[in-house]
Amino acid sequence: MTVVQEQSSSSALEDFNALVKNLHKVIDTIASQVVATIGTRDPSLVSDKPSPPASSELLSAFRKFTKLSDEFSSYATSPSEHLTMIAGAFYESTALNVVSELGVADLIGKERVHVSWLAKEANVDQSRLRHVMRMLANRQVFRETEYGSDVFENNRMSSILLSSHEKNLKGFVGHWSDDGYRSADSTLKAFRPENANKSIFEVHHGMSLWDYFGRPEGAVARERGNRAMVGAEPILHGGLIYDYDWAKHGESATIVDVGAGMGGAAIELTRRFPKLRIIMQDKPEVIESATEFWKTNAPECLPRVAMVPHDFFSPQPSYTSLLPNPPKVYFLRFVLHDWFEDHCVEILKNIRDVIPKAEDGGRLYIAEILLDKDSDRFKHMVSAHMMNMTGALERTEGEFAEILRRSGFKIAKVHKNKGFISLIEAVAVPQVPEL
Structure with missing residues (x-):
């Protein structure tokens, strides 16, 4: 049994004072940034359009504040209260799912609505709906005009549940x-x-x-x-599209989006770079849904996008016939965190077989959350969700380096951006012939 010495009271006090100092610094940064944009970030603003992107400095400050405030609460509350709040957090999650499934934000729209009317329209019990609406309003999702009035309106948080919101959650x-x-x-x-x-x-x-x-x-x-x-693109991708210079591969380059899903990142890329071409790969049923999604949300970009049904556990197709712009860039966005390590190696080896050499411009980009000592509550929640749904987890930079090594790649650089995810840039390692 290993015995760990208890931290001295003087050392604990020093840690607490350092925490308070850091909190003040982060709050000052947030306050100065928000004051400059308060007209577009008013908490009562109802909009069915995405909010304007925050600056890198502001988003970085918010991430730090979230982690520091959680740490501060461990000093400010008793252990029993702290653990109870963690244990009971699923009630808020359940309440959020209820109002989302009922379409409460759509029912309210841009009006102020009494809970009795909401309950009647949604065909649910009024007292229970009041309870979850008030619980969520307490977390700044919806707004009760006055406590006890039973009259609710949408705000900037609940507006993202509107069906008309381009990035509805x-x-x-x-x-x-x-x-x-x-x-x-x-x-x-x-x-x-x-x-x-x-x-x-x-x-x-x-x-x-x-x-x-x-x-x-x-x-x-x-x-x-x-x-x-x-x-989830605004919270997960953040600066992925805008913080990295994708134009360095050529304004009319072709990018293979492996396991593309609906292509949320690809839409933003094709909008920002009007000559860029994308090859979207995913299972047939996903590609079918993605095609309809693009027809509705980005029809102007479709001529530059090839929708290709493909299982990434199968050998990658050769696109050398796409002259003069065969793909040199392969992109995986939130793919590897779905799979155990051996599966990741299998996916990457298929790409390694067709990707150009590093000196010829071949690049592999992996967009994932990287865990480290500064990871906040949200990153750990995402990791727990992946463990639940797929069995895999979010990984550290070192863990990705090992997966890439096994696959015939090495990390060239890790690009940090203002979002929650990082962009790992990797290149193929020359293969040594077997004797």
């Missing part, structure tokens, strides 16, 4: 708070050694998430999962 909420929540019931059972190679979802449902998505009963969950990635 309804799919993401359902993917986490419904699909994820139900399977998470088997977490303890999945932790047993005999289930180590199964996701929690598989332990709960008796099949993998991907098998479930392929069945008729999984159609709703599959579509919700695909749309979750589009809706």
